[in-house]
Amino acid sequence: GAGVSQTPSNKVTEKGKYVELRCDPISGHTALYWYRQSLGQGPEFLIYFQGTGAADDSGLPNDRFFAVRPEGSVSTLKIQRTERGDSAVYLCASSLDPNGSPLHFGNGTRLTVT
Amino acid sequence: QKEVEQDPGPLSVPEGAIVSLNCTYSNSAFQYFMWYRQYSRKGPELLMYTYSSGNKEDGRFTAQVDKSSKYISLFIRDSQPSDSATYLCAMRGTGTASKLTFGTGTRLQVTL
Numbered sequence: 001g002a003g004v005s006q007t008p009s010n011k012v013t014e015k016g017k018y019v020e021l022r023c024d025p026i027s028g029h030t031a032l033y034w035y036r037q038s039l040g041q042g043p044e045f046l047i048y049f050q051g052t053g054a055a056d057d058s059g060l061p062n063d064r065f066f067a068v069r070p071e072g073s074v075s076t077l078k079i080q081r082t083e084r085g086d087s088a089v090y091l092c093a094s095s096l097d098p099n100g101s102p103l104h105f106g107n108g109t110r111l112t113v114t
Numbered sequence: 115q116k117e118v119e120q121d122p123g124p125l126s127v128p129e130g131a132i133v134s135l136n137c138t139y140s141n142s143a144f145q146y147f148m149w150y151r152q153y154s155r156k157g158p159e160l161l162m163y164t165y166s167s168g169n170k171e172d173g174r175f176t177a178q179v180d181k182s183s184k185y186i187s188l189f190i191r192d193s194q195p196s197d198s199a200t201y202l203c204a205m206r207g208t209g210t211a212s213k214l215t216f217g218t219g220t221r222l223q224v225t226l
Binding site for chain 2 (some may be wrong): 004035041042045048053093100104108
């Protein structure tokens with residue numbers, strides 16, 4: 001597609017539930033990133049994929065968060081046992097390569113945990 | 115103290131004004147500096163991308179980096195109502211292409 005696509009655009013879930021957030025990067029981009037943006041804050045790094053492997057997951061806040069990219073294209077961010085503090089906009093970005101090419105962001109998934 | 119500091123605003127200016135947006139940072143390892151524009155309920159959109167110190171101009175936008183002062187700026191000339199958005203500075207070091215560190219963003223309102 002023309003840009004990074006994220007689905008769903010909005011997700012409301014109850015505390016304790018499991019959610020999956022999907023990211024479809026720009027075709028041909030090998031690097032994929034997940035960031036989280038809380039209200040009034042800048043995006044914060046979560047995890048980065050080069051191809052199928054997670055090259056850096058140091059930003060994941062705890063083991064309830066997990067992400068996969070099994071075929072080196074689409075990625076899914078998975079959150080188990082959601083907490084109200086997980087409410088935020090989850091942004092996905094992709095870049096042509098991981099060596100400094102600019103990041104192109106999707107419009108995010110707005111997650112609300114009630 | 116945050117690695118990147120940015121005044122959240124809001125900043126309100128009349129149409130046609132010159133806008134100055136700024137960030138300071140503490141990590142001397144940062145070498146690459148970016149400005150993103152974010153409209154409400156949209157993802158950040160890259161405006162400017164610069165390496166090390168100096169100026170870069172693109173249309174009505176000029177980015178300045180002063181590494182000695184750990185200070186970066188974005189100037190918008192002839193501001194338009196369509197420039198109303200949140201402006202985020204972002205930066206990274208060499209060898210850390212995966213991790214951008216963002217400021218909190220400055221909300222700009224350009225009024226008619």
